[in-house]
Amino acid sequence: MSIKKTASAHWAGDLKTGIGSISTETGVLRDAPYGFKARFEGGKGTNPEELIGAAHAGCFSMALSMILGDAGLKADSIDTKAEVTLDQVEGGFAITAVHLILKAKIPGATQQQFDELTKKAKEGCPVSKVLNAKITLDATLQA
Known part of the structure; x- marks a missing residue:
């Protein structure tokens, strides 16, 4: 099975003063603005790293849900935050790391199960597989 999803970007101008927009085929993002200031200076708009x-937080959360189900568990909640690190490296910039921060309520899960299943989700999520970055995870099983 092969699934294709599309997104598009438009850019006009030079790097620092130019402005762009990003859209998705679903329309969830429609001409969302992005630019140098949003990416490097905390300005308004979105950026590729965000x-x-x-995408990584969403993909990981869905992967964990599937893996929990395979283990006979069902989460009351899965809340994942992804901190993406963009570093200046030789030849430009690179995403060098993603740190996932998970807080989950999973009735009946032991800490050992939780640790094993979250590691499996981190390694198996399709977005984790596509990134050439160090991916770390802080996972908290909440009562």
């Missing part, structure tokens, strides 16, 4: 973080 979008990758959202």
